[in-house]
Amino acid sequence: xxxxxxxxxxxxxxxxxxxxxxxxxxxxxxxxxxxxxxxxxxxxxxxxxxxxxxxxxxxxxxxxxxxxxxxxxxxxxxxxxxxxxxxxxxxxxxxxxxxxxxxxxxxxxxxxxxxxxxxxxxxxxxxxxxxxxxxxxxxxxxxxxxxxxxxxxxxxxxxxxxxxxxxxxxxxxxxxxxxxxxxxxxxxxxxxxxxxxxxxxxxxxxxxxxxxxxxxxxxxxxxxxxxxxxxxxxxxxxxxxxxxxxxxxxxxxxxxxxxxxxxxxxxxxxxxxxxxxxxxxxxxxxxxxxxxxxxxxxxxxxxxxxxxxxxxxxxxxxxxxxxxxxxxxxxxxxxxxxxxxxxxxxxxxxxxxx
Numbered sequence: 001x002x003x004x005x006x007x008x009x010x011x012x013x014x015x016x017x018x019x020x021x022x023x024x025x026x027x028x029x030x031x032x033x034x035x036x037x038x039x040x041x042x043x044x045x046x047x048x049x050x051x052x053x054x055x056x057x058x059x060x061x062x063x064x065x066x067x068x069x070x071x072x073x074x075x076x077x078x079x080x081x082x083x084x085x086x087x088x089x090x091x092x093x094x095x096x097x098x099x100x101x102x103x104x105x106x107x108x109x110x111x112x113x114x115x116x117x118x119x120x121x122x123x124x125x126x127x128x129x130x131x132x133x134x135x136x137x138x139x140x141x142x143x144x145x146x147x148x149x150x151x152x153x154x155x156x157x158x159x160x161x162x163x164x165x166x167x168x169x170x171x172x173x174x175x176x177x178x179x180x181x182x183x184x185x186x187x188x189x190x191x192x193x194x195x196x197x198x199x200x201x202x203x204x205x206x207x208x209x210x211x212x213x214x215x216x217x218x219x220x221x222x223x224x225x226x227x228x229x230x231x232x233x234x235x236x237x238x239x240x241x242x243x244x245x246x247x248x249x250x251x252x253x254x255x256x257x258x259x260x261x262x263x264x265x266x267x268x269x270x271x272x273x274x275x276x277x278x279x280x281x282x283x284x285x286x287x288x289x290x291x292x293x294x295x296x297x298x299x300x301x302x303x304x305x306x307x308x309x310x311x312x313x314x315x316x317x318x319x320x321x322x323x324x325x326x327x328x329x330x331x332x333x334x335x336x337x338x339x340x341x342x343x344x345x346x347x348x349x350x351x352x353x354x
Contacts, residue, residue, distance in 0.1 A: 004204045004205075005200055005201060005204045005205065006200075007204070008200035008201075008204035009196050009197060009200030010200075011200075012106065012196055012200055012240050012243060012244075013196050013331055014324070014327040014328065014331055015105050015106060015327065016102050016105055016106055016196075016239070016240065017327055017330035017331035017333075017334050018105070018326055018327055018330040019101040019102050019104060019105035020098060020101065020102050020105075020236065020330075020334060021330050021333060021334060022101050024098050024180040024181055024184060024185065025177070025180065026060075026097040026098070026101075028173075028176040028177040028178075028179060028180030028181065029173070029176055029177075031175075031176040031179050031180065032172040032173045032175060032176025032177070033172070033176070034061075042054075042057050046081040046083065046084070046131070047083075048124075048128065050080075050081065050083065050084045051083045051084050051086075051087045051124055051127040051128055051131065052087070052124055053084070054080070054083075054084035054085070054087040054088040054091065054123075054127065055087040055088070055090070055091035055120050055123035055124045055127060056091070056120060057088070057091075058087070058088040058089075058090075058091035058092035058123070059091045059092070059094065059095050059096070059116065059119060059120055059123075060095075060096060060097045060100075061092050061096060068088070068089055068092040068093050068269075072085050072088050072089040072092075073272070073276060075088060076276065081131060082130055082131055082133070082277050082281060083127045083128060083130060083131025084127060084131075085127075085277075086123075086126055086127040086130040086131070086273075086277075086281075086285060087123040087124055087126070087127030088123075088127075089269065089273070090119075090122060090123035090126055090127070090264045090265070090289065091119060091120055091123035091124075093234065093235060093263045093264055093265075094118075094119030094120070094122065094123060094235065094260055094263055094264045095115055095116045095119040095120075095235055095263075096235055096236070098180075098184070098235075098236050099234075099235035099236040099238075099239060099263075100112060100115075100116060102236055102239045102240075103115050103116075103239050103259075106239050106240060106242075106243040106315065107239065107242060107243055107246060107255075107311070107315060108311055108314030108315045109314060110252070110304070110309055110311065110314060111242075111246070111252060111255070111256070111259075111311060111314075114252070114256055114296075114300050115256060115259050115260065117296075118256055118259075118260050118292075118293065118296045118297075118300075119260055119264065121292060121296060122260055122264065122288070122289060122292040122293055122296070123264075125288050125291075125292045126284070126285055126288030126289055126292060127288075128288075129284045129285075129287065129288040130277065130281050130284045130285050130288065132284070133277070133278070133280040133281045133284050181337050181343075182337075182343065185337055185338055186338075186340070187234070189338040192236060192237045192240070194237065196240045198240070198241045198244060200244070201244070216250070216251035216253070216254055216301065217251075217254075218294065218298065220250075220251075220254045221253060221254050221257045221293075221294055221297045221298070222294065224254055224257040224258040224261065225257050225258075225261045225289075225290055225293055225294060227258075227261075227262075228257070228258050228260075228261030228262035229261050229262075229265055229286070229289065229290070230265075230267050230270070234263055235259075235263035238258070238259055238262050238263055239259070241258075242255045242258060242259045243315070245258065246311055246312070246315075247312055247315070251301050251304075252300050252301060252304045252309075252311055253296075253297035253298055253299070253300040253301035253302075253304070254297060254301075256293075256296065256297050256300050257293045257294065257297040260293050260296075261289065261290075261293050264289060265285075265289065270282065270285075270286075273285060
């Protein structure tokens with residue numbers, strides 16, 4: 001039994017490692033090359049266009065739900081309306097380049113595309129709904145709760161001061177990659193380990209027919225949403241758990257509800273949003289997320305049935321794209337970078353922050 005569990009965890013980890021490294025590299029490049037001032041200009045204004053831009057621009061950014069809080073608050077207090085602010089706050093943690101890469105590897109192309117579209121549509125719909133609420137009185141600056149979620153490591157983007165003057169490209173690229181392979185990796189590594197263990201346990205120990213019987217339909221989706229919304233689980237770490245549910249027989253739509261509801265918000269996000277935008281905005285925020293993920297989850301199951309998709313076959317097809325030696329090498333690199341003492345010995349490659 002123990003060997004079966006270890007083998008299942010190892011297989012999930014090997015499949016995910018190359019794609020996670022690719023996603024982290026792209027995340028570092030985005031961090032290095034996307035100025036915050038440009039982001040502020042893109043999400044300014046009001047109306048459907050501004051909300052849509054904020055959701056689409058936020059989607060690839062390498063921020064978790066608590067990491068998106070200081071950036072979203074800075075945008076709001078810099079003039080962005082509540083609709084675009086909310087869309088950015090949901091779209092950013094819902095799907096990033098790192099989680100999209102690992103989604104493709106562990107869930108297949110259909111689920112990766114469905115996840116990205118659902119996160120963006122949920123962000124747009126909820127942003128428009130929150131935008132209709134009355135403006136709250138200006139609030140005192142709300143700090144991200146210390147020690148909660150990914151911010152416990154101090155790696156949230158947008159929380160530090162911006163350097164004065166333009167930096168050389170090489171320095172920005174070095175800083176972006178350092179951010180991705182130290183701050184982001186530190187933030188997600190423990191949760192990612194939990195996700196891999198849960199995924200392996202679901203695949204190895206839970207009878208597929210048991211979860212397949214329960215894991216479909218509106219009641220199962222509602223349960224996944226109720227569990228996921230208050231939870232803090234970053235998009236990357238949620239993916240192995242979703243893969244375990246999917247391969248154990250849970251329907252694609254139900255898995256999609258969990259994939260979107262768990263990362264897009266958390267208790268920390270809910271508390272800060274209520275303080276910043278008011279109680280009516282919080283109700284609209286929760287209603288928008290819940291309604292959107294349930295409708296899109298039901299629609300995903302309908303499409304999967306109509307198109308007669310075999311999701312496990314898609315996953316196997318993606319995993320066969322890469323040779324085993326490359327997966328093993330990527331996993332070793334990921335482990336070395338994720339273990340701080342080992343990474344610190346590579347200080348020339350990834351210089352640590354003072």
